[in-house]
Amino acid sequence: MTSVQTPSSQNALERSSTYTIAEWQRGYESLNQEYSYPITEVEGEIPAGLTGTLFRNGPGRLEVNGDRLHHPFDGDGMISAVSFRDGKAWFRNRYVRTEGYLAETAAGKILYRGVFGTQKPGGWLANIFDLKLKNIANTSVLYWGNRLTALWEAGLPHELEPHTLETLGPSTLDDILKAQDAWSAHPRIDPGAPDEAPRLINFSVKSALSTQVVVYELNPQNELLQQKSFTIPGFAFIHDFVITPNYYIFFQNPVTLNPLPFVLGLRGAGQCLDFRADQPTKVWILPRGEGEVQMLETESCFVFHHANAYEAGQELVIDSICYANFPIVDPDTEFREIDFSSLPEGQLWRFHLDLAAKTVRHDVITTRCCEFPALNPQHSGRPYRFVVLATAAIASGNAPLQGLLKLDLQEQTQSMWSAAPKGFVGEPLFVAKPDAVAEDDGWILCPVYDSAHHRTDIVILNAQNLEAGPIARLHLQHHIPYGLHGCFVPDLFLAESDDAA
Ligand code: CO
Numbered sequence: 241m242t243s244v245q246t247p248s249s250q251n252a253l254e255r256s257s258t259y260t261i262a263e264w265q266r267g268y269e270s271l272n273q274e275y276s277y278p279i280t281e282v283e284g285e286i287p288a289g290l291t292g293t294l295f296r297n298g299p300g301r302l303e304v305n306g307d308r309l310h311h312p313f314d315g316d317g318m319i320s321a322v323s324f325r326d327g328k329a330w331f332r333n334r335y336v337r338t339e340g341y342l343a344e345t346a347a348g349k350i351l352y353r354g355v356f357g358t359q360k361p362g363g364w365l366a367n368i369f370d371l372k373l374k375n376i377a378n379t380s381v382l383y384w385g386n387r388l389t390a391l392w393e394a395g396l397p398h399e400l401e402p403h404t405l406e407t408l409g410p411s412t413l414d415d416i417l418k419a420q421d422a423w424s425a426h427p428r429i430d431p432g433a434p435d436e437a438p439r440l441i442n443f444s445v446k447s448a449l450s451t452q453v454v455v456y457e458l459n460p461q462n463e464l465l466q467q468k469s470f471t472i473p474g475f476a477f478i479h480d481f482v483i484t485p486n487y488y489i490f491f492q493n494p495v496t497l498n499p500l501p502f503v504l505g506l507r508g509a510g511q512c513l514d515f516r517a518d519q520p521t522k523v524w525i526l527p528r529g530e531g532e533v534q535m536l537e538t539e540s541c542f543v544f545h546h547a548n549a550y551e552a553g554q555e556l557v558i559d560s561i562c563y564a565n566f567p568i569v570d571p572d573t574e575f576r577e578i579d580f581s582s583l584p585e586g587q588l589w590r591f592h593l594d595l596a597a598k599t600v601r602h603d604v605i606t607t608r609c610c611e612f613p614a615l616n617p618q619h620s621g622r623p624y625r626f627v628v629l630a631t632a633a634i635a636s637g638n639a640p641l642q643g644l645l646k647l648d649l650q651e652q653t654q655s656m657w658s659a660a661p662k663g664f665v666g667e668p669l670f671v672a673k674p675d676a677v678a679e680d681d682g683w684i685l686c687p688v689y690d691s692a693h694h695r696t697d698i699v700i701l702n703a704q705n706l707e708a709g710p711i712a713r714l715h716l717q718h719h720i721p722y723g724l725h726g727c728f729v730p731d732l733f734l735a736e737s738d739d740a741a
Contacts, residue, residue: 258633258660263691264640265576267722270301279329281715286327292730295323297381298723305348314354316341317378319405336390336398340374357508379425380725384440385462391425402733416464426480431618451476482549485620488526491543494519515566524730538600542566547613550623556593561586585609585638612667616679625650626667626680634659641665646706659708662692671728696720
């Protein structure tokens with residue numbers, strides 16, 4: 241596949257400066273208040289057929305009593321829920337009451353070090369040999385088997401009450417996990433064959449000199465159908481994975497870990513990773529059933545997120561967001577001051593793994609800066625045609641995410657909607673229309689930080705016509721700090737007070 245061409249009509253959007261850093265930064269102010277209200281300020285019309293709940297997670301608190309966190313990934317998880325019914329919508333947000341959130345709130349100061357460099361006040365003396373991390377429950381939120389959980393990859397999920405978002409506490413998922421286990425924030429749902437029930441597939445990683453990967457498959461009743469353990473040689477930083485009907489696929493980025501600065505209290509663990517441009521990225525192909533573990537090497541790149549994977553004869557096709565190296569914020573740089581142009585941009589690459597010839601080749605689908613791939617969930621692990629991504633407003637180089645890009649991977653065409661210069665987008669999600677037949681017959685739901693009004697809009701677009709712009713913009717009464725991942729479920733979780741509204 242060759243690169244998708246940018247239509248000339250898009251070029252007007254692609255000015256050299258599509259944002260100001262000051263306007264972008266305000267989206268990282270903490271939101272300390274917790275709200276619950278019907279959304280009454282709506283431009284356009286919420287589709288009457290859109291029924292269900294959009295759950296989102298992300299760091300909501302970016303400082304504790306004026307002490308700033310070093311990196312947003314260290315911020316406490318805050319869940320937002322937007323419920324849709326009969327063309328109306330309701331909003332609610334609530335912090336996950338983790339042990340660390342409660343302790344730091346009570347103490348009024350930072351008590352824990354963060355993986356991405358947040359240190360307790362007091363310099364290295366206050367941090368040396370303190371290896372205790374807090375489960376910040378800030379990365380994603382999942383509703384599966386009548387259970388809502390906030391996810392963070394290095395610890396147990398936190399269970400939440402779905403109507404009120406109250407925290408019920410860390411969960412072992414009915415003893416599937418043990419207290420010290422991890423549970424990734426990137427589960428995949430295998431929709432199964434037409435006559436099969438869907439499965440939740442998730443993993444945990446424990447990594448040091450070698451890496452233990454455990455993969456779990458659960459049915460919609462939350463019963464464990466399968467659990468498989470694999471050992472991968474060497475250290476691995478694994479945030480996401482992909483599935484197909486026969487495989488779990490993990491990318492082992494070429495990074496090494498030197499834990500000494502972390503142990504000595506000088507750096508966060510995530511700042512002790514060294515990217516090795518001279519080493520290959522290893523792709524681990526793990527069998528869901530019987531069969532051998534296979535490993536194929538490809539050129540050096542760094543992957544946080546995959547879009548999708550599928551089987552095509554003897555080939556596995558994997559679409560991933562690839563960075564030229566590990567995009568880490570310098571330990572001495574405040575993250576709000578980052579120079580976007582100094583960091584590599586994510587690009588969508590397609591890997592072709594020939595399992596018989598044991599070779600890998602890749603195409604660059606688009607060089608345009610992008611992240612947060614979304615697709616019709618019915619095509620997860622299966623052949624698919626459409627992907628929607630958050631993208632920069634400039635055609636090349638790294639910049640904040642300000643638009644949405646839809647790629648037709650079959651016809652090699654693209655379409656775009658831009659919220660620049662005042663808007664900054666989060667992760668889009670695809671929601672199929674009721675009775676949809678076409679793969680892209682649905683809506684895109686996306687949070688957009690509107691710096692002109694210092695508030696967040698929940699934006700709804702027709703997935704078949706992004707260029708037409710939003711069919712509805714729901715203005716929240718406040719902003720939501722830039723978030724990470726979420727999910728949409730057709731279930732409604734209105735509390736009694738919401739229903740009366
Ligand atoms: Co992620």
